[in-house]
Amino acid sequence: MKTIYTSFAEAVAEIQDGSTIMVGGFGLVGIPENLILALVDSQVKHLTVISNNCGVDDWGLGLLLKNKQIDKMIGSYVGENKEFERQVLAGELEVELTPQGTLAERIRAGGAGIPAFYTPAGVGTLIAEGEEVRVFNNKEYLLQTALKADFSLIRAAVGDHAGNLVYNKTARNFNPMMAAAGKVTIAEVEQLVEPGTIDPDHVHTPGIYVQALIEGAQEKRIERLTIRQEA
Amino acid sequence: MKTIYTSFAEAVAEIQDGSTIMVGGFGLVGIPENLILALVDSQVKHLTVISNNCGVDDWGLGLLLKNKQIDKMIGSYVGENKEFERQVLAGELEVELTPQGTLAERIRAGGAGIPAFYTPAGVGTLIAEGEEVRVFNNKEYLLQTALKADFSLIRAAVGDHAGNLVYNKTARNFNPMMAAAGKVTIAEVEQLVEPGTIDPDHVHTPGIYVQALIEGAQEKRIERLTIRQEA
């Protein structure tokens, strides 16, 4: 029922110069690794990218950045990447920083048909400048609008041919909201299974939100390996 | 870690006259049957009840209604109950009808610290009278505010001692949002298990939202039994 790609180049072929894309992941966890690599190869330019972070210098969205394919980045924390800093200071890259919870909720709103909502995050700070402030129950809140994307590139552990997705542990992060907020959502899954394999009560992202799937092996680079010694 | 009750009377003992309570369920599916029965026995009065429906004459919230314990009902569809009609026409019961999706989202907002949001449902209708209308992207939306409750009475299939809940099929319905929107949430579970039994990826309601649990056997009355004959 869904488009099942076998080539990552084909999977991203419809993404054009100037597209707005959402990319799942928190740090390097839960990012659609091969879709990002294919996007680098596609040389598509002038992208607006919505993602919590922007990868590291040599992996994830950092690769798109190094290749100067991103015009504008909307995220909450972009500090792991030296090339990012260089491009911002050189005026080559526009950045919109938004509190992480506001980012998550704006994306959820985009998928849920909620055009705007109020949140306390950012009241009385720089990011409230020019924004509408409103009082509910004696507390100030900022009006925030929904975010949508032309394409959402997300990653899941398991996907079925009906588009249902299941995520693994903290690799869930922004992926479910982005799945719903993309006009076209392409899911890179570690394992593609037949419908009926996933218990309907365990589905994290219902198939309706996903337009295409592709199976891909993940490197899963670790940013901060922290281990304890056997006691 | 959580309060585990063994008596339903004790579980509802803190609910006082004039409390606002949310009660999970859609029709008679997913309602906390024994908590409702205990509430009837408690004779607590002047309740404001937030629930999608109001049970039937002899089961679910209909029992509270018959016992005249409800002053105000907030729901989306209350048509299965003759006593309801009688009390409304007699001016004994105040009713606030709200579109089902708006009700679900207002409850979600209550639990999520979102004081208000915009939705298209109800624009240009009776329910928009006196409400704020605002245009986003050339479309009109209504401002809707969050709903919270003093107590949320919900039902799940499985709960663990850490408060994590898993629902069965369409018995999930309003229960997860109500769990988060109640100052005190009491979960009636069909099966109480040790922490570690539920896969953390399968948890529907994280334990933080639940203050107390109680195990209870359910009758699960069927409103409209519809079956097909073997072909």
Place this chain on the structure above:
Amino acid sequence: MLNQLDKALVRERIARRAEREIVSGSYVNLGIGMPTMVANYIQGGKQVVLQSENGLLGIGKSPLKEEVDPDLINAGKETVTAQEGASYFSNAESFAMIRGAHLDLAILGGMEVSETGDLANWMIPGKMIKGMGGAMDIVHGAKKIVIIMDHVNKHGTSKILKKCSLPLTGKQVVNRVITDRAVMDVEESGLVLIEIAEGWTVEEIVESTEAELKISEHLRIGTY
């Protein structure tokens, strides 16, 4: 009795015509009552995923007696089953799905429709108000809203009006109306008659319709 049988046949006719609105591969919400019947007529070859606003994507057939699960119902509170590839979710997620325009089509019942696409289907002043349920959300949700209803009331008066007399469910929300007599599209230019059911003439349809009807250049007659 004969009258009742006729009524059942008329309902079946409407349901069968409504079924043609369903494209294979689409996600559809069917309203409570007559719209739910449409599912019985879905053509074998079509792959359709039916959404139930109480939290199910992929409604299956009615259960066999031994399959009945009281925790598994549709929005009309009838026991159902789930298709292969189905998923369950909360009402908040369900209406996020609806409001976010992820459904391709909703087929709902109507009491009145206006020529500008207003819909009234939830309350009659003076009668007990049961509530709007999910209808007010759904009319703003699915990409296409099709209303199925009788063309006239029991007194023979048109239910397709210049302006609805009953309280609205939604304003300018209807895309297509299918009655026992005709199919009409709500367009920028007004209400356009595009199909006529067997046994009716253009003149009869125009006469039994209070709303101003434009006749489509491509009007088809006797299509159902």
Place this chain on the structure above:
Amino acid sequence: MLNQLDKALVRERIARRAEREIVSGSYVNLGIGMPTMVANYIQGGKQVVLQSENGLLGIGKSPLKEEVDPDLINAGKETVTAQEGASYFSNAESFAMIRGAHLDLAILGGMEVSETGDLANWMIPGKMIKGMGGAMDIVHGAKKIVIIMDHVNKHGTSKILKKCSLPLTGKQVVNRVITDRAVMDVEESGLVLIEIAEGWTVEEIVESTEAELKISEHLRIGTY
């Protein structure tokens, strides 16, 4: 080296004092950096559930080498494990949990705190802006916000100010500040000194604090 060691000791002192804020049975978010260290000092008898804003309730110990799962990290992007009774969820659910005031306590780092409870901890004008991450949400979320930080900067200038000089993370959001020298509460009446660390006197604290400090009637000295 000695200086570094001193620094590490000072950080440990702050972390150990901050640990006392954690009540058994509570849900706690620990910020990135020094606040994360607080977890190392949680007393054995306490049952604490740590939340990680990237979508985990119930952070466990750091993994053994063979336990490492690259899909399981905390908000500082460090590999972690999950406690028994943990749950995973999306960032939207995670911040619903935070914003909805379900957490009992958040312990965060600070660059500056004002006597009215304003907090600055995310950017220094002229330096590269990395982003606020979840801090702006968290300061409005948890029921109690505790900031842990150095009392003065490397030039010996107070970081506890009448008014923050750096761009704010949140306005009037801090409940308690724990530094290497003192513990102060933000109250209606102003900033109240409630505890002094070993080796410091009231006079020294007042002198090294730009903010107006009220001295609590119940001031305790040498508590950590």
